[in-house]
Amino acid sequence: MNNSPQNESRRRFIKNTGSAVVGGSLAIPMINTMPTFAKGNADTLKVGLIGCGGRGTGAANQAMKADPNVKLVAMADAFEDRLQSSMENLKKGHGDKVQVDPEHQFIGFDAFQKLIDSDVDVVLLATPPGFRPQHLTAAVEAKKHVFAEKPVAVDGPGIRQVMAAAKKAKENNTAVMSGFCWRYHEPKRAAFGKILDGAVGNIGTVYNTYNTGTLWSKERQPEWTEMEYQLRNWLYYKWLSGDHITEQAVHSLDMMSWALSDKQPMSAMGTGGRQVRTDDKYGHIYDHFAIVYDYGDGQKGIHMSRQQFNCANSYSVEVSGDQGHATVDCIKGVHEIKGNEKWRYRGESNDMYQTEHDELFASIRNGSPVNDGDFMAQSTLLAIMGRMAAYTGQIVTYDEALNSQEKLGPENYSWDMEYPVAAVPMPGIQDGVGR
Numbered sequence: 001m002n003n004s005p006q007n008e009s010r011r012r013f014i015k016n017t018g019s020a021v022v023g024g025s026l027a028i029p030m031i032n033t034m035p036t037f038a039k040g041n042a043d044t045l046k047v048g049l050i051g052c053g054g055r056g057t058g059a060a061n062q063a064m065k066a067d068p069n070v071k072l073v074a075m076a077d078a079f080e081d082r083l084q085s086s087m088e089n090l091k092k093g094h095g096d097k098v099q100v101d102p103e104h105q106f107i108g109f110d111a112f113q114k115l116i117d118s119d120v121d122v123v124l125l126a127t128p129p130g131f132r133p134q135h136l137t138a139a140v141e142a143k144k145h146v147f148a149e150k151p152v153a154v155d156g157p158g159i160r161q162v163m164a165a166a167k168k169a170k171e172n173n174t175a176v177m178s179g180f181c182w183r184y185h186e187p188k189r190a191a192f193g194k195i196l197d198g199a200v201g202n203i204g205t206v207y208n209t210y211n212t213g214t215l216w217s218k219e220r221q222p223e224w225t226e227m228e229y230q231l232r233n234w235l236y237y238k239w240l241s242g243d244h245i246t247e248q249a250v251h252s253l254d255m256m257s258w259a260l261s262d263k264q265p266m267s268a269m270g271t272g273g274r275q276v277r278t279d280d281k282y283g284h285i286y287d288h289f290a291i292v293y294d295y296g297d298g299q300k301g302i303h304m305s306r307q308q309f310n311c312a313n314s315y316s317v318e319v320s321g322d323q324g325h326a327t328v329d330c331i332k333g334v335h336e337i338k339g340n341e342k343w344r345y346r347g348e349s350n351d352m353y354q355t356e357h358d359e360l361f362a363s364i365r366n367g368s369p370v371n372d373g374d375f376m377a378q379s380t381l382l383a384i385m386g387r388m389a390a391y392t393g394q395i396v397t398y399d400e401a402l403n404s405q406e407k408l409g410p411e412n413y414s415w416d417m418e419y420p421v422a423a424v425p426m427p428g429i430q431d432g433v434g435r
């Protein structure tokens, strides 16, 4: 049920929904439902969307195109305006495939749980990633099939929670599809397939970048509490986004990891800072990172990411081996190998976002649900590990990152709580640990 009837004032809505206690301590009710195993094509798969922003709306669109018998029946968001604009968009494209009655429009911090408790088969998770471990756990506990946008956590405790949920989903035979979309892009599948088959020989380094301009921010409104402001500008708070290395550049780290068979690095050392994007409206995150991942025996993953205007952009992965060099360039669309073997991808490209959902729904229909749990947790952890190394100025081992007790964000959420912006980490001085 919607906590915010449409004729109520926005203030009232915030008060009504603000007291929900939904932190890590929320007891997840045990729901005695069976997962939707291979459903005949005549059976409707009912989809619920949690996080109705840009990507969530896109994912719902793709879910409705993935299978002829899918309906969107429930939506949840922290904010009513986001939910309504998403629903309007989706109705324009999909007509009566969107059947979200007012009783299935859930608003507030506890909206995710109400959606999961409603009669849905597949849940799409597309809130800021700080909430992902909690939402994923609740969805898996309720035996729902899940699409989980990347990244899947912002801290070590979150990663451990995600790993446990993904393991549980395997036991339940329910799907966990990740939003690491390049894994569903045919040219990248071909290129990384060649690399994994040894086309560049033994790999020495994987250099990868995500250098881009800055992103959006939303002007503070007088009626917003600090919590609402941070949530609406979630990119700039590490408890919500994990900083831009986790939120955005993780795509490049994911491809680095793919090239290296998703093996675990031993440690990371790095640097970073907040050099240009220093205004208060950008919270406390950095605007550049440079991290070296040590995989042992001289093998290195070298990562650079930047969100600064008027600088050279690059979004690529270069894999150097003892028999060749592979280039995967996401801006230029180049997938090529030079060396002992010469190869260039000349096949068709695909809409990777659509392919994710096509494969998710096909896997549900045929009774062998996809589970991306291992690589989605691992790639996200690489980003967290890099951030920890840059913030602290220390070498951070894989085990330290994975077993970190640093839990970001408040234990419980409410709209009117005090949650001052944490200090900008200063390596060697104030490492930004906690908050």
Ligand SMILES: NC(=O)c1ccc[n+]([C@@H]2O[C@H](COP(=O)([O-])OP(=O)(O)OC[C@H]3O[C@@H](n4cnc5c(N)ncnc54)[C@H](O)[C@@H]3O)[C@@H](O)[C@H]2O)c1
Residues within 6 Å of the ligand: 050, 051, 052, 053, 054, 055, 056, 076, 077, 078, 079, 082, 083, 108, 109, 111, 112, 126, 127, 128, 129, 131, 149, 150, 151, 179, 180, 181, 231, 247, 248
């Ligand atoms: N795979 C990709 O290429 C890709 C592209 C863009 C975004 N993303 C990822 O998708 C996720 C969402 O990004 P976006 O660009 O759609 O952001 P967005 O701000 O447009 O949408 C996020 C939505 O979540 C809602 N929300 C916030 N907290 C919530 C909560 N506790 N419960 C319910 N709803 C909540 C917000 O109100 C908003 O509507 C992020 O993890 C982002 O990294 C992935």
